[in-house]
Amino acid sequence: MLVSYRWLNEYVDLTGVTAKELANRITKSGIEVERVEALDRGMNGVVIGHVLECEQHPNADKLRKCLVDLGEGEPVQIICGAPNVAKGQKVAVAKVGAVLPGNFKIKRAKLRGEESNGMICSLQELGVEAKVVPKEYADGIFVFPSDAPIGADALEWLGLYDEVLELSLTPNRADCLSMIGVAYEVAAILGREVKLPEAAVSENSEHVRDYISVRVEAPGDNPLYAGRIVKNVQIGPSPLWMQARLMAAGIRPHNNVVDITNYILLEYGQPLHAFDYDRLGSKEIVVRRARTGETIVTLDDVERKLSEEHLVITNGREPVALAGVMGGANSEVRGDTKTVFIEAAYFTSPVIRQAVKDHGLRSEASTRFEKGIDPARTKEALERAAALMAKYAGGEVVGGIVEANAWREEPVVVTVSLERINSVLGTAMTKEEVAAILSNLQFPFTEDNGTFTVHVPSRRRDIAIEEDIIEEVARLYGYDHLPATLPVAEAKPGHLTPYQAKRRRVRRYLEGAGLYQAITYSLTSPDKVARFALETTEPIRLALPMSEERSVLRQSLIPHLLEAASYNRARQVENVALYEIGSVYLSKGENVQPAEKERLAGVITGLWHTHLWQGEKKAADFYVAKGILDGLFSLLGVDHRIAYRPAKRADLHPGRTADIWLDGTVIGFVGQLHPATQKEWDLKETYVFELALAELLNAESEAIRYEPIPRFPSVVRDIALVVDENVEAGALKQAIAEAGKPLVKDVSLFDVYQGDRLPDGKKSIAFSLRYYDPERTLTDEEVAAVHERVLAAVEKQFGAVLRG
Amino acid sequence: MKERLYELKQEALRRIDEAKDVKALNDVRVAYLGKKGPITEVLRGMGALPPGERPKIGALANEVREVIQQALEAKQAKLEQEEVERKLAAEAIDVTLPGRPVRLGNPHPLTRVIEEIEDLFIGMGYTVAEGPEVETDYYNFEALNLPKGHPARDMQDSFYITEEILLRTHTSPMQARTMEKHRGRGPVKIICPGKVYRRDTDDATHSHQFTQIEGLVVDRNIRMSDLKGTLREFARKLFGEGRDIRFRPSFFPFTEPSVEVDVSCFRCEGHGCSVCKGTGWIEILGAGMVHPNVLEMAGFDPKTYTGFAFGMGPERIAMLKYGIDDIRHFYQNDLRFLRQFLRV
Known part of the structure; x- marks a missing residue:
């Protein structure tokens, strides 16, 4: 709502309150005044002139040579380019020395050889917005009524010595979409009367x-x-x-x-x-x-x-x-x-x-x-x-x-007590203060023993309940006068839920491991929606998407992480390691809220580690990604329940992808992008993972219990086993651990070899086994016996033989 | 004989002094203290002396031997020390060469802001509540005193999925959800961070997806002054002890009275600068007393209970705090942007 200060002054006496002050007062009381604009825009020297003569410019088709009476001295010659200028018109003339908006100074000039002593103005040239200029004057100068006095200040006649307040109205204050409504508001703020216009008809x-x-x-x-x-x-x-x-x-x-x-x-x-x-x-x-x-x-x-x-x-x-x-x-x-x-x-x-x-x-x-x-x-x-x-x-x-x-006015009567006002606001207002505010609002009311019965005028349709009155009182009382207190209540400690706390640990871990946290959009395109998803359903589609690109809710975080990696690569940031924790959305049928499942996903591409002057340079690979996940599982205390099993998944390298199992369920995967998919996103070798976060964080983990530090020396034995090349190291390791129980405490893989020194189709895997008994020092014989047992077991299960 | 011993001593000490390495020193040792050395020879020749002289010369010879011995040891130690120093000097490295880098990632700036705010309110006894991003029309609007056809629904152009299901346009639905869980009994004291969605075209100041943090306190005798005190505390912890806040009246359908909350500018201390657009104040929050209809719909008796609620935008706070000029940065995941938020 644009409010003319001078017009408003007809309904409320604004004496002593400038437009700027008024704007501040209105804003402080609840209606934001976005700006105050002076319509004269710094102009001066514009008068009403009378066009006495108007003829074609001798040297220019589009110009006219006018003789204009400015009400003082001799009439002056002015060259005018407006198509509608004509003899007899009363027009706005910017005299020589006048200033127009933008500090545009009018000077005596020669136009195509003819002297021009000023400028006949269009409304636009006087700072009026083109869209409100009357159509007949839109492409030319403005013409005043014939009775306009020659030599008078044109800006005054055009009402431009005024300021306009732009009110930004919230939907509840539709009453201020009128000058009278604004007048009531201003009257309440200033404590002045409202003068209503005359409406009598004969x-x-x-x-x-x-x-x-x-x-x-x-x-x-x-x-x-x-x-x-x-x-x-x-x-x-x-x-x-x-x-x-x-x-x-x-x-x-x-x-x-x-x-x-x-x-x-x-x-x-x-x-x-x-x-x-x-x-x-x-x-x-x-x-x-x-x-x-x-x-x-x-x-x-x-x-x-x-x-x-x-x-x-x-x-x-x-x-x-x-x-x-x-x-x-x-x-x-x-x-x-x-x-x-x-x-x-x-x-x-x-x-x-x-x-x-x-x-x-x-x-x-x-x-x-x-x-x-x-x-x-x-x-x-x-x-x-x-x-x-x-x-x-x-x-x-x-x-x-x-x-x-058919309209019947229903009177709105609201009662509110002084005590309620003070207890809701935390103030110590008096009856008189509240009464004064209600009077200024011109809300008729009665007061009985601290209870106000307010008859709400129909112009204020936003007021219907006690709280509405409390708000009126509060805003006119002034929030600056509100004390600052803290809730008085029993002090209960705040906290994160165990899930939230663990999730934060996971974030810190991943960041410590070298990944940056990304946040990507939840809305995606139909062709991406189900790609990489651990679970899929019918996509959830917006009724009115703004674009196809953001039309359905994602079922995996990976596509947008790949987009982010690709975005970075296109900007010469080739080494990218990002993770995101966010929801995917799985339909549970039409018109019901979907399942929102939190996922943890990551993308790693480019070099993982570089320290060139010492000759170190390591590209990200499957085992970088896996290593990060291994650490995560240890952090969450589920490492011993996790298994990686080779898997085939769309968009992933068929030989370099593992499903991740927690106990008996797949909770995620890690793998290399399929070359075709890599190309699609314009990426080089790239590794991704996605995990069902809730399953991970909600998995029970044992409380930490101290285990005594070894008091006796342990014995370490290395073995290199030759097996068929398709034997999985994980299975071999598990078999060793199983067969070595209880004396074998650690089995760690330290070498894998495949090549000239072994027969075709064979590989050698070397493990280091640590034997330990918490009660005593082990003898060579005891260790040897278990070692034999281990060898026998792997030979039986995998045909493994000791490498000579 | 005496003279001979003195001479030997002087000679040996001179040679020890001249010895340049351990080997030369060994030569000296063998030459003077060996079984065939001159001192032994002197002792052997003692038989020619009168018996009265013998003990004297013997003692002198031993003394000379002792002196030489000590000088040898001292020199030996000195040479060894020099050797070590030479070796260490040869091992010197350029300590200004780069260290082996430790890979470090860091949180997204929005997470930084959200966690900081979470912690700040947890310190004031709040818990963190989270809820669905795909909401029902009821929780997103109706339970917040925005019935169908309410003019304020225009204020938030929403992504509907069906007539009843939409992407939440604010985190306020958690107000109703949390209150319902409390079954009409206070106190309720929560903050709810989360993603929200609006039908806006993405540009420097708009994003169709952004985050919000909602706060809600419902109890007996919660006053609007408590809201002011709480938010002042919050502003001081987040933006610095010197900060003040002010309330400006506003309108939200789910609070009454409603206010917008400004914080005194942390850049210019309220004098006016580009951050606060010369006003000395920065708008950061919307807040108010929970509307009685909202309390009632969620099962709380508005006669007994009052409450306050507030909502803020982490994007806006991050933009102010870090001087970020374009909201799209938060969702582009440009590493050149993300990497800037490592420092604690």
């Missing part, structure tokens, strides 16, 4: 019912419809002061009748519509829901298809307006309009919102209906509009109002 002896009748078939959508007839109007420009106010409020002036309806809209917040009575096509107005297939051509000359969800004003046969949104072209007020039917109605919000949504048509009127108007002011606004049309369009107001009124 009527002729005819009666409106002889002209028109009104029937509302959808009273739920339109509880109140009122109208008046004004005859013998003369369509012409509205008074300049009115045009200036409309422009300051961001509305383009059209003609007197239309401008008056807009002026009332701004003043009362009550949208009006003026129909050309003679072109209505009947003597009745019927308000009803549109029929499917019905159409209307609106004022903007667009044919609109209607449905039963839209409300229309009809002449009994066909729509003449899309109710509350835009009038029809067929009954538009034109230059030859003689009789006007003014509509003042209360349309309810949902039906208007639907029309706005369906037709993409938002207007000053529809915005107000959507947010809710005050029906108690509807008829008053109508009266004022009729009065202004009589005054400024030469009209004659036909006696009486035609109306269909």
Whole structure:
């Protein structure tokens, strides 16, 4: 809402309060003033001039040579390029020495050999926004009414010595979508009176019912419809002061009748519509829901298809307006309009919102209906509009109002106690302070023993309950006066849940292990949604996605991590190691919330370790990724329950991928990207993993129990076993550990060899076995016996033989 | 004979002094103290002396031997020391060469901010509640006093999946969910961080996905002044002890009264700078007293219980704290960006 300071001053005395101060006070009390703009934009030296002569410039087709009377001294010659400049016009002239917006100084000049002593201005040149300049002056200079005094300050006549406050209104404060509403707010803040405009109408002896009748078939959508007839109007420009106010409020002036309806809209917040009575096509107005297939051509000359969800004003046969949104072209007020039917109605919000949504048509009127108007002011606004049309369009107001009124004002009475106010706010206000605030708000109230009974005016539809009153009191009392305290309650310690605490440990571990945390988007494209997913379901699709790229909810974190890796690679960051913890979304059927499962995923590509001057350079490989996961499983105390098993998964290298099992369930995987997939994402050799985080974090882990430090020496024996090349080291190791129980405490693999020195199809795997007995020192014989047992076991299970 | 011994001593000491390495020193040792050495020879020749002289010369010879012995040892030690020093000098390295790098990753800046805020409120007795990102219309809107058709729904253009299911537009649904779990009995004291989604076109200041942290306290006798005190405490811990906060009246359907909360600018101490756009204040929170309808719908009696709620955007806080100029950085995962958030 754009509020002219000078206009506002007509309803509330603003003496002693500058526009800036006012803006601060309004902001502090609850409505944000986004900016205060001085309309004069630092201009001066612009006067109203009279064009005495106007002829073609001798040397330029598009220029005119004008002789202009500026009300002082001799008339001056001014060269003007505007196509509409003409002899006899009263125009805005920036004199030599004048300053226009942007500190543009007007100097004496020669244009194509002809002297020019100033500049005849368009409204745009005077800082008026092009979209509000009246259409007839949009491409040329502005022409004042013929009675404008020569030599007078043009800026004053254009209402530009004014400041405009831009209010940013929250949806509850629709009351401030009107000057009167703002006036009440400002009056409450300043503790001053509100002066309401004059709305008395003098009527002729005819009666409106002889002209028109009104029937509302959808009273739920339109509880109140009122109208008046004004005859013998003369369509012409509205008074300049009115045009200036409309422009300051961001509305383009059209003609007197239309401008008056807009002026009332701004003043009362009550949208009006003026129909050309003679072109209505009947003597009745019927308000009803549109029929499917019905159409209307609106004022903007667009044919609109209607449905039963839209409300229309009809002449009994066909729509003449899309109710509350835009009038029809067929009954538009034109230059030859003689009789006007003014509509003042209360349309309810949902039906208007639907029309706005369906037709993409938002207007000053529809915005107000959507947010809710005050029906108690509807008829008053109508009266004022009729009065202004009589005054400024030469009209004659036909006696009486035609109306269909199903609206009953329901009084809103709220009681609130002083004690409640103070206990909710934590203040120590007195009865008198609260009473003063309510008085300033002009809320009628009674007070009895600290209990206030407040009669809420209909203009404040946002106030219905005790808390609303408390808020009014609080904001006008001033939040700066609110003390700062802390809740008084039993002190219970705060904490993370075990899951949250473990998840943080996991993060720190991964970061310590060299991975950076990424956060990627949850929305993805249908072609990526299920790739890499541990589990898949029917994708969950947005009803109205903004793009196909962000249309479904992801089922794996990996695709977007790959995107991030690729993004980095494209920017010369080739060594990438990222992890992400985030949800994937698995459908549980339509219209129910999906399962949201937390996943931990990672991507590693490029060099893992470089320390070149000492000759170290290690590319990321499968075992880098696996090593990180091994550490994670140890951290979580599940390492002994984890198994890696070779697996085949889409998008992954068939020979370099392992499923990760926790006890009997697959909880994740780790592997190298399939070369084709790598290429698709424009990556080099890349490793990924994804784990079901909840399964991991919720897995029971044993509490730490101290084990005595060895008191006796242990014995270490190495063995190198030759096996078929397809024997898995993991299985071999497990067999050794099993066979060596209980004396073999550690089995660690230290070498794998395959090559010339072994037969084809064979490999050698070497382990180091540590034997230990907590009770005593082991003898060579004891160790040898177990060692034999181990060898026998692996020979039996894997055909393993000791490497010679 | 006496003179001979003195002479030998002087000679030996001179040669010891001249010895350049352990081998030369050994030669000296053999030459003077060996079985065939001159001192032994002197002793052997003692038979020619009168018996009265013998003990004197014997003692002198032993003394000379002792002196030489000590000089040898001292020299030996010195030479060995020199050897060690030579060897160490040869082993010197360039300590300015780069160390073997330790790989270190770090948290995402949003996680830094969220965890810092979590910890700060945990310190004030809050617990951390998390909830679904795909919400029902009921929890996202209706339970928050935003019935269908409410004008404020315009404020948040949402990603619907079906008419009843949508991506949550704020973390506020956790208010209702948590209160319901408490079955009408306080106190409730939670903060809820999480991802939220809105139908915005991504640009420098908008992101269709972002994060929020919601806070909620419900108990008997919770006052709006408690909200002010709590948030002031929060602002001082997050932005520095000197900070102050101010409330500006605002509107949210789920709180009444509602306020927007500004923190005095931490860059300019409130004098006005580019961070606070010259106002000295930075808006960081929305807050208010929990609307009685919200309490009631979640099973709390608004006559007995009051509460406050607040919500903030970690992106905004991170942008302010670290001077980040574009919200898209948070979701591009450019390592040149992520790497900047290592320091504790």
